[in-house]
Amino acid sequence: xxxxxxxxxxxxxxxxxxxxxxxxxxxxxxxxxxxxxxxxxxxxxxxxxxxxxxxxxxxxxxxxxxxxxxxxxxxxxxxxxxxxxxxxxxxxxxxxxxxxxxxxxxxxxxxxxxxxxxxxxxxxxxxxxxxxxxxxxxxxxxxxxxxxxxxxxxxxxxxxxxxxxxxxxxxxxxxxxxxxxxxxxxxxxxxxxxxxxxxxxxxxxxxxxxxxxxxxxxxxxxxxxxxxxxxxxxxxxxxxxxxxxxxxxxxxxxxxxxxxxxxxxxxxxxxxxxxxxxxxxxxxxxxxxxxxxxxxxxxxxxxxxxxxxxxxxxxxxxxxxxxxxxxxxxxxxxxxxxxxxxxxxxxxxx
Numbered sequence: 001x002x003x004x005x006x007x008x009x010x011x012x013x014x015x016x017x018x019x020x021x022x023x024x025x026x027x028x029x030x031x032x033x034x035x036x037x038x039x040x041x042x043x044x045x046x047x048x049x050x051x052x053x054x055x056x057x058x059x060x061x062x063x064x065x066x067x068x069x070x071x072x073x074x075x076x077x078x079x080x081x082x083x084x085x086x087x088x089x090x091x092x093x094x095x096x097x098x099x100x101x102x103x104x105x106x107x108x109x110x111x112x113x114x115x116x117x118x119x120x121x122x123x124x125x126x127x128x129x130x131x132x133x134x135x136x137x138x139x140x141x142x143x144x145x146x147x148x149x150x151x152x153x154x155x156x157x158x159x160x161x162x163x164x165x166x167x168x169x170x171x172x173x174x175x176x177x178x179x180x181x182x183x184x185x186x187x188x189x190x191x192x193x194x195x196x197x198x199x200x201x202x203x204x205x206x207x208x209x210x211x212x213x214x215x216x217x218x219x220x221x222x223x224x225x226x227x228x229x230x231x232x233x234x235x236x237x238x239x240x241x242x243x244x245x246x247x248x249x250x251x252x253x254x255x256x257x258x259x260x261x262x263x264x265x266x267x268x269x270x271x272x273x274x275x276x277x278x279x280x281x282x283x284x285x286x287x288x289x290x291x292x293x294x295x296x297x298x299x300x301x302x303x304x305x306x307x308x309x310x311x312x313x314x315x316x317x318x319x320x321x322x323x324x325x326x327x328x329x330x331x332x333x334x335x336x337x338x339x340x341x342x343x344x345x346x347x348x349x350x
Contacts, residue, residue, distance in 0.1 A: 002099075003092060004120045008129050008203040016092040016117075017085075022101045023123065031192035033094065033126050034200045039077045041070040041101050070104050078112070087113055094119035094126075127192070130199040134226040140207035141167060143232045144345055147215035147314070147321075148241030150180065150306040151248030151298065153255070153329045153337070154214045157241070160338040166345075167211040169201050177221030179214075180306070182259060182269050184221065194223040202229075210349060237320040237348040239341050243329060245307075249298035251329040260294050273305065322347055 005011060011019070011033070019036040021028050024047045028038040042050060046069050054062035091109065093116055095101035102118045109116035119125065146154050155172055162168045172179050174197045176188050189197065205211055215238070218230050225233075243251075259266045270285045281304060288297040322344040326337040 002118050002120045005125060005129060008126075008133055008199055011092075014092070015090075017089050018091040020091050020093045020105070021123070022093060022095050022105050027096065027123075030190050031123075031127070031196050033123070034196060036094075037081075039081060039105070041073045041095075041105050042066065043073070046073075066100075067104070070101065071108075074105055074108050078108075085114065088115070090115040090117070092117050092119060094122045097122045097124040127196075130192075130196050133199045133202060134195055135228060138228055139202065139211075139232045141205045141209060141211040142349070143236040144210050144212045144348060145215050145233055145236045145238045146212055146241070146341065147238045148243065149248065149310050150302050151252045151255075152241040152243045152326075153251055153334060154241065156255075156329075156334055157338050157341055158212060158214055160334065161212055161341065164338070164342070166342075167205055167209050169198070169205075169211055169213050171198075171213060171216055171220050171225070174198055174201065175220035175223040177223070178256075179216055179220050181272060182256060182266075185258075188221050188223060191223060195226065198226070198229070210345065212345070234317075235319060238317070238322070239344040239348065240314075240321050240323050241337065241341075242323050242325040243337075244327065245299055245302060247327065247329050247333075248302060249295045252298040252302075253294045256298075260292075263289050263292070266297075277304065320348060 003014065019033055021032045021036040021038050022041045023032075023038070024040050024042055024044045025038060026044045028036075028040070032038070050062050050066040050069070053065060091114065093102045093106040093109070099118060099120075099122060102122060106116040106118050121128075146158060148154055155170065155178070158168050158170055162170075172183070174189075175194055176185050177183050178185060188194070213233060216225065216233070218225050253260060259269075267286060267289050270282065270289065273285075274282050285297060285300065288294075288300065324337065324340045324344050326333060326340070329337075
């Protein structure tokens with residue numbers, strides 16, 4: 001039986017055992033319904049081949065070849081990934097839009113005895129709900145921004161707030177990037193994938209309670225923030241962390257252990273700063289990399305690069321702000337700072 005979605009929250013309420021995306025791996029990699037598994041009935045090459053035959057030769061021939069490929073791939077999925085699914089298994093199957101791929105696979109699953117259902121409009125319908133949630137509607141929950149200079153442990157405090165029951169959205173986690181030139185954490189999601197994850201996070205919020213987000217620019221790495229969320233963040237009240245430079249530098253050497261362990265990568269990132277700084281300063285930073293003096297490097301980068309830029313940005317912001325000072329970013333210091341942030345949040349909302 002086809003399932004129609006009216007909102008992003010509908011899917012979780014329907015309680016399917018699995019969500020199966022039968023599109024090609026390339027389509028799945030660009031974006032997919034959160035939690036879906038990819039069981040393609042046509043791989044990338046097969047999809048291109050069938051599409052070319054459909055356009056250049058014969059739709060009938062394309063459907064015949066496509067049906068054979070779908071049956072062959074479906075058999076493989078039944079013998080491998082789905083071999084242990086029980087008799088009462090209830091999956092939701094979707095493809096791009098038309099339903100031919102999902103309908104074919106769901107029919108096979110139904111013949112086995114499983115309670116397979118398809119999604120009306122496929123991925124395109126879900127994508128439409130994502131776009132509507134992010135670009136057509138304002139953020140439902142009141143937004144509080146957690147700010148502070150680089151190295152103030154904003155992400156760690158955001159995570160601590162979540163553990164204490166506060167609503168948070170970790171934009172850097174969703175984007176798989178720490179938000180600075182040094183912030184790469186590997187492959188980022190494509191823009192559509194980032195938006196899908198963000199829309200799902202927003203859909204889970206209780207609109208009667210505030211949501212805390214970390215201060216970011218309009219892009220986190222290569223992922224762009226939707227205009228509605230960015231506007232809400234620029235207008236939101238802020239809790240601003242004030243942590244001494246030395247404590248921030250010490251914290252960064254721990255938080256960026258991946259860079260500390262990869263001097264060649266760190267050198268390459270420092271080289272990217274050449275257009276913004278004198279050659280002597282770049283040389284000094286590279287010397288600190290060679291000497292493995294990571295704390296001194298972190299201090300000097302913040303003193304001459306990050307702190308001045310944050311200061312200029314902060315001076316342009318005209319919103320209510322509460323400063324929260326902190327002396328240490330060890331475990332005890334982070335716990336104390338988180339408690340102070342909670343008090344400041346209450347003050348902003350009173």
